[in-house]
Amino acid sequence: MKMKQTKKTSAPSPGKQEEAVAPGGFRKGPWTEQEDMKLAWFVRLFGERRWDFLAKVSGLNRTGKSCRLRWVNYLHPDLKRGRMSPDEERLVVDLHARWGNRWSRIAKAMPGRTDNEIKNYWRTHTRKLHKDTRTASAASASTSMSAASPGTTSSSSSSTIDNDNNSHHGHRDQETAASQEQADHQLLYTAGIGMDSHLLWNDAIMDSYAWGAAVPSMIVPPPSSPVWDYCCSDSLWGIGDDEVEYKKMLAVAGAS
DNA sequence: AAGGACTGCAACCGCACATTT
DNA sequence: GAAATGTGCGGTTGCAGTCCT
Numbered sequence: 001m002k003m004k005q006t007k008k009t010s011a012p013s014p015g016k017q018e019e020a021v022a023p024g025g026f027r028k029g030p031w032t033e034q035e036d037m038k039l040a041w042f043v044r045l046f047g048e049r050r051w052d053f054l055a056k057v058s059g060l061n062r063t064g065k066s067c068r069l070r071w072v073n074y075l076h077p078d079l080k081r082g083r084m085s086p087d088e089e090r091l092v093v094d095l096h097a098r099w100g101n102r103w104s105r106i107a108k109a110m111p112g113r114t115d116n117e118i119k120n121y122w123r124t125h126t127r128k129l130h131k132d133t134r135t136a137s138a139a140s141a142s143t144s145m146s147a148a149s150p151g152t153t154s155s156s157s158s159s160t161i162d163n164d165n166n167s168h169h170g171h172r173d174q175e176t177a178a179s180q181e182q183a184d185h186q187l188l189y190t191a192g193i194g195m196d197s198h199l200l201w202n203d204a205i206m207d208s209y210a211w212g213a214a215v216p217s218m219i220v221p222p223p224s225s226p227v228w229d230y231c232c233s234d235s236l237w238g239i240g241d242d243e244v245e246y247k248k249m250l251a252v253a254g255a256s
Numbered sequence: 257a258a259g260g261a262c263t264g265c266a267a268c269c270g271c272a273c274a275t276t277t
Numbered sequence: 278g279a280a281a282t283g284t285g286c287g288g289t290t291g292c293a294g295t296c297c298t
Contacts, residue, residue, distance in 0.1 A: 028267080028268075029266095029267075029268090029292095030266070030267075030292085031266090031267090049283090049284085050283080050284095051283075051284075052282080052283065052284095053283095064283075064284085065268085065269095065283095065284085065285095066267075066268080068284075068285085069266090069267065069268080070266090070267080072285095073265095073266070073267080074266075074267095101287065101288090102286085102287085103286075103287065104285070104286060104287085115285095115286075115287080116265085116266075116267085116287095117265085119287075119288085120264070120265055120266085121264090123264095123288095124263070124264065124265090127263090128263095
C-alpha cells in the first residue's frame, strides 16, 4: 500500500540489471546517477531532440530512445513528483472518459505529469476499482442473485478501459490533430513549459558541434527546478571544473 | 521473523507516424 | 517519390518496497 516515493533508480543493486546489455551493445535497465548526470548535461547542451545523436555523443551506452524516455519521464525539470492530488486524479478520470487511453494527450493537459505516470496511475486505479467492485458484487450476489449485477457495470467499464485501445489504436485522428495541437501548445505555454527559445539556441550549438567546432562553455541554464538544481550542483557533479569533465566526456564520445 | 502477495513505478518493446536525405 | 532515420505513443514487463498472514 505504502509506496516508495522514489524507487532507487540511480543506484541499481549490483547484479543482472546493472550488466544488462542489449544485442547492439547498449546498456539496459535502471539508470545510474552518473548516466543521469551525463544525460542532463547533454540535453542541456543540445536540447530535447536528436536523441540518437545525443546518445552517441554523450558516450552513454544507451539507445536514443532510452535517453529520451529517461529524460521525459524522470529527468525533465518541469516534472512534478509524488502522488497525484485528488484534483489531478479527478482530471485523469475525466480526461480518460473523454479521450480514452490517449495518455500523451491526457498528459499534455496535465502539466508536470507524464503519459507514463498517468498510464501507471490509471492502471493501478482501475485495477483497484475492478477489485473493489468485484468484491462488492460478490457480496451483493450473495444477498440477491437476480438484480442487475454491479459487476456488469464494472466489467463493462473495465473492458471499456481495456478495449479503449481499439477506439484510438488506428491512431491520431488527423482531422482534429491540427486544432488539438494548437490547443495543446496553448496549454503547454500556459503552464510555462515552452522551451523553444532554448532549443533554438541549442540548434546553433549542435550545428557547430556537428562541424567540429568547440562547444561554448557558457550554457544558458534551463528554468530552475529541484531536478536541475540537483543535476547542476557541484555536489552532484562532483567536479569543480566543467571544462575538464566535459573534455573527458568528449573523449569517451570520440572513442565510441 | 519469514515469506508470499500486492503495489507502484521505471524501463523496454513494437509499432506507427513524421521528418530528412 | 522512396528509403532511411528519428520520434512519439501505448502496451507490457519486471524489479523492489511494503503489507499481510
